[in-house]
Amino acid sequence: MSSADFLTDFHHVATIGATPRQGVDRQAATAEDAQSRAWFSKWITDAGYTLHVDGIGNMFGLIEWTPGAPYVLVGSHLDSQPLGGRFDGAYGVLAARNVDELMRASGTAPSFNLAVVNWFNEEGGRFAPSVMGSSVFAGLFDQEKMLDVTDLAGVTARAALAEIGYLGTDPRPVTVSYAEIHIEQGRILEREEIAIGVVDRSWxxxxxxxxxxxxxxxxxxxxxxxxxxxxxxxxxxxxxxxxxxxxxxxxxxxxxxxxxxxxxxxxxxxxxxxxxxxxxxxxxxxxxxxxxxxxxxxxxxxxxxxxxxxxxxxxxxxPIRYFPENGLQLAEAAAVRAGLSTRRIQTMAGHDSVAMNTIVPSIMLFIPSVDGVSHCEREFTTDTDMVAGLALLTEVTTDLVNGALVDSATAPALASTVRA
Missing domain, CATH: 3.30.70.360 (Alpha-Beta Plaits)
Known part of the structure; x- marks a missing residue:
């Protein structure tokens, strides 16, 4: 997928649940969320990948090069806040697919397979707490308790997912690592004129x-x-x-x-x-x-x-979660190859990567946000910055599926600790 194709897809997804001031309103398990999920499903199946939907509504596009090998997960979320921004979450989902073309062109099977993920209810605007789908995946939240959570109208997450057809039963991919790219939602990178933030810890x-x-x-x-x-x-x-x-x-x-x-x-x-x-x-x-x-x-x-x-x-x-040092160095080395400036940065916001980092080595990357504004319709990041981040995520994910962070000898023991 070229950068032009990526931008076309991104700006199309921004029309789903679009608001008058160029934001989006796709709260979890609403009709608008269902539309973005239908787009994701078609995107995955048209590419020839396998779609799985698990019991908390997480969606996985499974790309298998090496039969039986565990997966590197890459992605983010498509749900939004009420009157939210079109970049938050969606960018990280759409940026995740380039690696397949590189692997097929190389003619060699990597150590690990790849799963592109759309996590359920990362935002927590309709159902609290936030980061729900990835936290259930990581074993931090109990699935049944989360499905029983209600919105302000008394509708449970279980009923809402069933209503839109995404209360799944598919098995979860056995996972060895995770990567996510996201807008910063702050102004540090813009202020310092730095292309990439490599997240070293959460608040x-x-x-x-x-x-x-x-x-x-x-x-x-x-x-x-x-x-x-x-x-x-x-x-x-x-x-x-x-x-x-x-x-x-x-x-x-x-x-x-x-x-x-x-x-x-x-x-x-x-x-x-x-x-x-x-x-x-x-x-x-x-x-x-x-x-x-x-x-x-x-x-x-x-x-x-x-x-x-x-x-x-x-x-x-x-609690504060620290991202692994070898993952930080992997991302920084990839940025050098891509000619992108970096700095280490903390995330004040919660992200799916923070939950995933509790069970597998994870990498979180930021690109600049104009004026540091997020969770509102004025949220904005330039096409140039999105394409630069796309290139870096492709480099990082290619390294991950080739065993740069978790080698084949370590993977079986790691994978056995992850809830499949």
């Missing part, structure tokens, strides 16, 4: 599920002194979550409240219940723990002040 992540329980009452008839307004207290918590970052050095921690639900959500009723999710992330776990402790103390005082009940529950805690 520590801590989410807090916060429930605020007040008392429902009339917005017009209830005296202000008699109100127990859950939304007012929740608004103060939202500001606390933001302000706690000022206790630390600039860029040492990021925080947000990205989801809020309100009951009864009537224009003439004081809110009785608010549920919100706070997200704390840092490269230093102690900073997150200190911020968490500060928030818990302030939230407890807030509950007393407003005479309401507030419950805070930890969930989706993700």
């Amino acid at each position: 520590y992540t801590q989410k807090l599920d916060i429930e605020v329980l007040g008392e429902q009452s009339h917005t017009g008839a209830t005296a202000m002194a008699d109100r127990h307004d859950a939304l007012v207290a929740a608004a103060k918590i939202i500001l606390m979550v933001r302000e706690v970052t000022t206790d630390f050095a600039d860029e040492a921690i990021v925080s947000s409240v990205g989801q809020l639900t309100l009951e009864p959500n009537s224009p003439i009723v004081v809110a009785r219940r608010v549920r919100l999710v706070a997200d704390l992330r840092s490269g230093d776990p102690q900073i997150v723990q200190t911020a968490r402790a500060t928030l818990l103390e302030k939230i407890a005082a807030l509950a007393v002040e407003h005479d309401i009940q507030i419950t805070v529950t930890d969930f989706d805690v993700r």
Whole structure:
């Protein structure tokens, strides 16, 4: 597949679930996600590969050169955030297929086969937690529990996948390594004018599920002194979550409240219940723990002040994951051959590669994001940067299938630890 073919495919996929401002809205297991999955399925089968769909909706395009050999996985995800960007995830899926043409042209069978993967529900916008499909694959999440997760409308992931026809039963490929390329979603590479970020570690992540329980009452008839307004207290918590970052050095921690639900959500009723999710992330776990402790103390005082009940529950805690040094060096050497500048970089966002790195040696690559903007329609990366990343991923994946990171002697023992 030439770079022109890649760009044609990429810009076509961006029309699936397209929004008026050049973004996409393809939330997991929606009709729009089903359309992108149908495109992926046709793309795989037209190329003569074998398509497998597993029990959590992950899709694998299996390219077998060496019968019986395990697989190198390469890919990302096609689902998006609501009103998300067209580059996040989709770029990494479409960039994964060049290696087959190189192998066929060489006339020699590599040590390992290749599987191009589209992971289910990486974004977590509809079903929480995020990075769901790859985490089930890696054994970090229980498949049945994840299938029972509901969206805000009460629809389970199981029912949603069945509705679009992608609740599969196929076996998972036995895997020896993983590679993924992605937009940075930050501005470090753009600011430093560097072509490629080689990810050496992930950030520590801590989410807090916060429930605020007040008392429902009339917005017009209830005296202000008699109100127990859950939304007012929740608004103060939202500001606390933001302000706690000022206790630390600039860029040492990021925080947000990205989801809020309100009951009864009537224009003439004081809110009785608010549920919100706070997200704390840092490269230093102690900073997150200190911020968490500060928030818990302030939230407890807030509950007393407003005479309401507030419950805070930890969930989706993700430790720092370090990518293997030999994988970093492999990627850097490939970049030298491709004439691309690199720097090592940390990922503040979660990615499928972070989950996969817990079971097999994994490589994560970034290309620049214009203005560092992501998870919105304005997200943008140039064709030039995408093509440069495509060339590097091709180099890296060619090395991987030829046993540069995991040799044939090591592969059987490694593969036996991976859930097939």
